Amino acid sequence: MAIVETKLLTKKYNNFTALKDLNLIIEQGDIFGFIGPNGAGKTTTIRILSTLLAPTAGVAYVDGIDVSKHPYEIKKILGYMPDSFGVYDGMRLREYLDFFGAAYKIPRAKRSAIIDDVLTLTDLTSKADDFVSAFSRGMKQRCCLAKTLLHDPKVLLLDEPASGLDPRARIEMRELLKTLREMGKTILISSHILSELGDMCNKIGIIEHGTLLAAGNYKEILHSLRQDLEVLLEVVEGGDAAAEILASTPGITGVERSGNEFRMDAKLDRVQLADLNTRLVQAGVKVLSFTQDEGDLEDVFLHVTKGGL
Amino acid sequence: MGSILPSLIIVKRELLTSLRRTRTLLFVVALLLAAGSVVLLSWPSGNVPSTYVAGVSKQMLFSVSITLFLGCILFVPGIAAYTIVSEREQDTLDALYLTLVRPSGVVSAKVMNTVGIYLLLIVGTFPVFATVMFGVGLDWSELAAILGLLIGTAACCAMIGVLCSCLFRRTFIALVVAYASTIGLLCGPWYFLLILRVILTGQIFYLFNYVGRSIGRADWSTVFSPLHMLLGIQSQSLSAWQLPATLLIQAVFCLVCFFMSVRFLRRPAQPRAVSGEKTIEDPAVLHARRTRFPYYLVDPLRRKPMIEDGKNPMRVREVRWGLFNRGTVLIRIFYSVFTVCLFASLFLSIGSGRSVQIPIMTWLTIENVLIMLVICGLTANSFAKEYELGNMDMLRMTLLRPTSIVAGKISGSFTSLVPIALALAIGSLPMAIIQWSSAWVLIPGFITLTVCAALTTSASILTSLIARRTNAALMGGVALSAYLLLGNFAIIGVGYIILRDTWPLPRVKEEAFFYLSPLLSFPAAFADRNPHAVAWGVTQTIFLAIAGLLVAATITFLKYRRMRDP
Ligand SMILES: Nc1ncnc2c1ncn2[C@@H]1O[C@H](COP(=O)(O)OP(=O)(O)O)[C@@H](O)[C@H]1O
Ligand SMILES: [Mg+2]
Numbered sequence: 018m019a020i021v022e023t024k025l026l027t028k029k030y031n032n033f034t035a036l037k038d039l040n041l042i043i044e045q046g047d048i049f050g051f052i053g054p055n056g057a058g059k060t061t062t063i064r065i066l067s068t069l070l071a072p073t074a075g076v077a078y079v080d081g082i083d084v085s086k087h088p089y090e091i092k093k094i095l096g097y098m099p100d101s102f103g104v105y106d107g108m109r110l111r112e113y114l115d116f117f118g119a120a121y122k123i124p125r126a127k128r129s130a131i132i133d134d135v136l137t138l139t140d141l142t143s144k145a146d147d148f149v150s151a152f153s154r155g156m157k158q159r160c161c162l163a164k165t166l167l168h169d170p171k172v173l174l175l176d177e178p179a180s181g182l183d184p185r186a187r188i189e190m191r192e193l194l195k196t197l198r199e200m201g202k203t204i205l206i207s208s209h210i211l212s213e214l215g216d217m218c219n220k221i222g223i224i225e226h227g228t229l230l231a232a233g234n235y236k237e238i239l240h241s242l243r244q245d246l247e248v249l250l251e252v253v254e255g256g257d258a259a260a261e262i263l264a265s266t267p268g269i270t271g272v273e274r275s276g277n278e279f280r281m282d283a284k285l286d287r288v289q290l291a292d293l294n295t296r297l298v299q300a301g302v303k304v305l306s307f308t309q310d311e312g313d314l315e316d317v318f319l320h321v322t323k324g325g326l
Numbered sequence: 327m328g329s330i331l332p333s334l335i336i337v338k339r340e341l342l343t344s345l346r347r348t349r350t351l352l353f354v355v356a357l358l359l360a361a362g363s364v365v366l367l368s369w370p371s372g373n374v375p376s377t378y379v380a381g382v383s384k385q386m387l388f389s390v391s392i393t394l395f396l397g398c399i400l401f402v403p404g405i406a407a408y409t410i411v412s413e414r415e416q417d418t419l420d421a422l423y424l425t426l427v428r429p430s431g432v433v434s435a436k437v438m439n440t441v442g443i444y445l446l447l448i449v450g451t452f453p454v455f456a457t458v459m460f461g462v463g464l465d466w467s468e469l470a471a472i473l474g475l476l477i478g479t480a481a482c483c484a485m486i487g488v489l490c491s492c493l494f495r496r497t498f499i500a501l502v503v504a505y506a507s508t509i510g511l512l513c514g515p516w517y518f519l520l521i522l523r524v525i526l527t528g529q530i531f532y533l534f535n536y537v538g539r540s541i542g543r544a545d546w547s548t549v550f551s552p553l554h555m556l557l558g559i560q561s562q563s564l565s566a567w568q569l570p571a572t573l574l575i576q577a578v579f580c581l582v583c584f585f586m587s588v589r590f591l592r593r594p595a596q597p598r599a600v601s602g603e604k605t606i607e608d609p610a611v612l613h614a615r616r617t618r619f620p621y622y623l624v625d626p627l628r629r630k631p632m633i634e635d636g637k638n639p640m641r642v643r644e645v646r647w648g649l650f651n652r653g654t655v656l657i658r659i660f661y662s663v664f665t666v667c668l669f670a671s672l673f674l675s676i677g678s679g680r681s682v683q684i685p686i687m688t689w690l691t692i693e694n695v696l697i698m699l700v701i702c703g704l705t706a707n708s709f710a711k712e713y714e715l716g717n718m719d720m721l722r723m724t725l726l727r728p729t730s731i732v733a734g735k736i737s738g739s740f741t742s743l744v745p746i747a748l749a750l751a752i753g754s755l756p757m758a759i760i761q762w763s764s765a766w767v768l769i770p771g772f773i774t775l776t777v778c779a780a781l782t783t784s785a786s787i788l789t790s791l792i793a794r795r796t797n798a799a800l801m802g803g804v805a806l807s808a809y810l811l812l813g814n815f816a817i818i819g820v821g822y823i824i825l826r827d828t829w830p831l832p833r834v835k836e837e838a839f840f841y842l843s844p845l846l847s848f849p850a851a852f853a854d855r856n857p858h859a860v861a862w863g864v865t866q867t868i869f870l871a872i873a874g875l876l877v878a879a880t881i882t883f884l885k886y887r888r889m890r891d892p
Contacts, residue, residue, distance in 0.1 A: 069719055089725070097723050103715030108647050109605070115632050119639035120724035125632055146604055164720070 019078075020045045020172060020203050021066065026075035028061050028227075035061045036227040038075070043205060043220070048198050050218035050235070051207040058227040059207040060100055063174045066205075067097040079172055096170035098161050100177045100207075104149040110136075111145045114164060121168040135163040139193060155186030162193065173197065173204045179213055191217060248290070248309055250279040255302035262297055269293075277305075358450045388560045391472050394448060395556055398480050399508060400805065402444055406487025407504035408797040409436040410591065411497045429591040433488055433584060440484040441477070448476065471559050471569055478576040479552040483508050485583035492590040498711075498796045502703050505804075511579075549575060605629045638730045644708075644738020660745040667693075667753025686757055686764060687849045690771035693750055694778050694845055698807055700746065701782040705739045706803040709790040728884040732787070732877065739783055747775075767852050770862065774848040777866045777873070781844060782807040784876035791883055810872065815843035844869040 021043035028036040036058045043049045053059050064070040066077055068088035077084040079091050105113060111132060118128040136142045139159040144152070149160055158178060165173065178194075179187050194217055197204060208214050214221065222232035231238050252259050256277045263272050263281060268289065272281040283290065294307050410432070490504040548554040549571040558564040606612050606627045615625055633642050671689060712718045721731065751772070758765035786803030793799035819839035840850030841861050851862035 064719075067723060069722060092723055092725055095723075097719075099716070099719050101716055102720060103717050105643075105647065105715065105717065112630060112647070116639055116643050117720070117724060119633040119637075119642070120721070120726045122725050125635045128632060161720075168725075 018045050019043065020047075021049075021077075021079050021205065023062070023066075023077040024075055026062070026065065026077055027073050028058070028065060028070070029073045034227055036065075036072075039224075039227070039229055041222060041229065041232065043203060045203055046201060047203055047220050048194070048218045049203075049205045050211075050214035050221040051205055051224065052209070052211050052214060052221055053207075053224035054209055057209075057224045059209075059224060060176055061227075062224075063097070063176050063205070063207060067095055067174055068092065069097075093168065094171045096165035096168070096173045098158075098165045098173070098175045098178060100180065102157075102161055104152070104157060104160070106150050108149055109146050110141060110149050110160060113149050113160070114167060117164045118167050123168060131167060131169075135166045138166065138196065139163040140189070155182050155189070158182065158186070158190065159193070166197075171203060173202055175204065175206045177207055177209070179208065179210075187213075248281055248283045248307070250281070250297075250307050251305040252277050252279075252297075253303040253305050255300070258300050259297055259302045262293075262300055262302075266293060387472075391476065391556055391560075394476055395479065395553060397447060398444060398476065398483055401801065402440055402480050402483035403487040403490075403504040403508040404501060404797055404801045405443065406436065406440040406484040407490045407500045408497060409440070409488060410491035411494060411500040412797075414495060429588045430584075433492070433587045433591060436488050436491070437481070437484045437584075440487065441480050444480040444484075445477070448473070468559060468562075472556065474573060475552055475555055475559070475569070478573050481580050482511075482552075482576050482583075485580045485587070486511065489583045489587045489590070492587045498707050498800070501797055501800050505800075506699075552576070603627055638734045638737075640726060640731050640734025641737050641741075642734075644734055645741045648738055648742060657745070660749045663746050663749035664753050667750050668756065671754050671757040686754075686761075686767050686771065687852055689754070689757070690768070690775065691845065691849055694775050694848075697743070697746065697750075697775065697779060698782045698811060699804075701739065701743065701779055702786045702800065702803045702807055704742055705735070705783055705786045706790050706800040707796045708735045708739065708787055710794055710796045710799040713794040714796060728881050732881050732884060735787055736783055736877065739787075740779075743779065750775075770852060770859070771848060773866060774844065774862075777844055777870050778811060780873040781810050781869055781876075784873045784880065785810055788876050788880045788883070791880055810869070811845045812843050815839055815846055818842060841865045 019042045021041065023039050023041045026036055026039040026041070027034070039058075039062060041062070051059050051062070061070065065072050066079060066084060068084055068091050071085060080094055082090050082094075084091055105116075108116070114132045114135065115128060118132060119125075123131060133142075136145055139162055141156070141159055141163060144156065149157070152160060162175075162178070165175075175194075179190050182190060194204065194206070198217070206214060206218070211221075218235055220233060221235050221238055223230045223238070250259065250263075256274070259279065260272070260274060263269050263279065268284045270282050270284075272279055283293075285293065290309075294304065297304055297307070486508050487500075487504045490500045490507070494500040494503065548558070549568050552572060555564065555569060555572050558568065604627075606615070606625075607629065612625065612628055615627075630646055633639050707714075709718070712721060726734075754768060758768055782803075785806040786799070789802035789806055790799040793802050819836075819842070822836070822839065837850060840846045841864075844865055847862050847865040851858040
């Protein structure tokens with residue numbers, strides 16, 4: 018079931034079209050990576066979904082509710098973490114969460130336990146009595162996420178949660194998102210770095226100039242986007258037989274051999290690749306590994322998005 | 327001098343960017359239109375004797391230069407105070423440090439830029455000067471004196487602003503201090519004298535007569551007050567030494583400010599200290615602290631209770647973490663206001679031999695003006711701060727309705743006023759006791775105070791929401807509140823006096839104009855032997871309704887505002 022859905026969503030700032038006929042579908046339980054270069058329209062989409070911005074045309078639904086028509090209902094089920102946000106001066110973390118908890122109409126009796134929960138989840142328990150404005154960037158991100166989780170939203174919209182974080186904080190953020198996924202939340206994460214999202218999303222959408230270039234299963238997308246797929250083959254025995262088979266297979270070009278390792282460009286789909294593997298094995302080649310080269314995600318990204326704003 | 331030359335680059339950059347902004351352009355166009363309409367309105371119709379034309383032309387020159395002067399006081403300190411502190415807040419000041427431009431270059435660039443914008447405004451009013459020239463032929467020395475005085479004053483205001491901008495780390499504080507010191511230093515001595523005279527001789531009605539009468543005097547105190555000098559030029563009642571003295575004082579003042587600014591600009595920026603104190607859990611320690619001076623009412627280190635159900639969280643936040651959070655500020659404010667108020671009221675009621683009614687009214691009116699300034703300072707950044715901190719989106723994403731957000735902000739700022747109001751009320755008691763028979767005047771006085779406070783609060787909260795930037799919010803808030811409190815009276819009343827002979831509407835008694843102002847309707851109504859309570863009541867009711875409309879406008883605005891990305 019689609020929990021987030023947009024139909025022909027368009028947003029114009031004066032004459033500039035930031036979003037053009039965007040059709041986005043996110044299923045319940047998805048971790049959706051929303052990827053695009055700066056200025057692609059990610060923040061604009063997320064802000065429309067979170068009722069902060071009115072679309073010029075088109076509709077957006079979250080959990081079947083029209084975003085423009087029932088903003089109040091949407092706020093109850095949605096958690097939004099903006100890409101840039103501030104914190105209140107002179108408030109301690111627990112007080113800060115208490116304020117937002119009260120603003121989300123969480124009864125006082127329950128609030129304390131909920132605050133403890135989100136503090137544990139975001140690993141901030143030891144900072145509960147510190148001033149929020151003294152936090153480091155990574156801690157502020159977690160604090161904002163804690164605030165976002167207070168009312169136990171079904172859908173989380175996180176706008177570039179990992180930007181500006183050092184590697185350690187990035188890993189912590191990633192762990193946190195995994196935990197949230199296990200809790201069954203639907204999450205939309207935006208980023209301008211593909212590899213940052215790769216291993217935690219099951220779906221991705223690539224957006225540029227306000228248009229969705231591709232969306233769907235992470236692996237499939239990568240594959241369909243790769244024009245020249247690099248395949249690595251390592252064999253233990255029968256290297257020469259393998260070389261022959263490779264040479265006779267249409268779609269395989271540029272084979273480089275060094276000892277028992279082969280590297281080649283393959284214009285094949287997944288099924289054809291699997292067939293190739295079978296033929297190799299049937300010809301008595303002892304295959305040690307037969308893999309796609311996953312390394313160059315950024316190349317794919319650069320290739321798909323033409324660049325320029 | 328060498329250090330000032332490279333700064334011309336910055337002047338050029340800044341002046342160009344500010345000119346490119348539509349806001350500045352609109353401002354100049356608005357000014358041109360206003361100046362043009364003054365010319366048109368006061369243009370004598372039909373056959374009139376030439377002496378009359380001369381009178382009108384002079385009158386016009388007078389009102390335009392006064393307007394320019396007030397414009398200078400209202401806008402120049404704000405623009406100047408914003409310059410450096412904003413670069414510091416946006417972290418672009420370091421980049422400027424790294425270039426070869428010296429601190430003195432930075433400071434002079436900022437000052438010249440601000441004064442440059444102001445000069446542009448003066449240029450915008452040239453139609454008026456031209457008309458005056460047609461009308462009577464212009465006395466060049468008079469024009470030069472007026473322009474010199476205006477530019478000197480603008481330079482002083484700009485220097486005060488830049489000095490505050492160098493001194494403080496927060497835009498808001500820089501702005502408030504800049505305005506306070508501008509008013510204090512430029513108008514202070516003369517106003518103080520004026521107010522004292524009005525109080526001691528009795529009646530606020532004749533304020534304008536006092537202005538007129540005090541112009542003639544070659545008082546030493548007047549050379550400190552550019553406004554007074556401006557009036558003096560107008561009435562040609564200055565001694566030869568006075569204007570040069572004023573210009574000299576202004577030049578010295580500017581130089582002193584300049585060197586101080588350069589000094590403070592050099593000071594390395596320190597990150598703002600965040601107090602890392604933990605809350606105190608031990609009841610014994612808390613109890614011990616409670617007996618010490620500022621902590622007996624609020625202790626910032628006491629753990630705050632969780633926000634109760636059914637209370638407006640926004641209001642609780644504003645009160646607990648707003649002014650009250652600065653721990654003991656409010657208590658100190660209470661005592662200082664109380665002390666000042668007590669002495670002033672004692673002085674007033676003993677000093678004036680006659681009925682205490684007049685001093686009570688005068689005092690309440692002064693109080694009123696002061697409270698208005700405080701309110702503008704307190705509330706102008708209520709929303710602007712949320713925007714600047716980047717909290718606005720998060721606030722809008724909560725389940726708080728716009729009504730409760732606005733209500734929370736308003737009641738929060740009213741609550742912060744309670745100590746001040748309390749101090750004023752208690753401080754006024756001796757006055758009431760000394761002259762018991764006139765004490766009832768305090769009741770309509772405090773009602774007026776409340777209405778004016780409501781008006782100012784709602785006006786500055788609305789501008790805060792619209793403006794998004796603290797400096798714009800503060801300037802807008804002060805301007806809108808000043809207009810609501812005094813503007814109609816000033817515009818229509820002064821227009822009536824200027825156009826006395828060509829007034830298009832039915833003639834009225836001049837006293838009636840006081841009822842266009844909620845602030846002045848109080849002394850106007852109750853100074854008489856038989857008070858005009860009904861007229862006063864009508865005025866207060868109308869302005870209370872206007873305050874309500876402003877609040878409604880704020881809520882609507884918050885509801886429907888679609889926000890741009892920063
Ligand atoms: N308030 C605005 N006014 C005009 N243009 C805007 C505004 N907000 C965003 N844009 C433009 O819309 C485009 C998309 O912006 P955004 O959604 O913030 O991109 P992203 O988050 O993907 O970096 C950008 O080119 C940006 O310049
Ligand atoms: Mg963005």
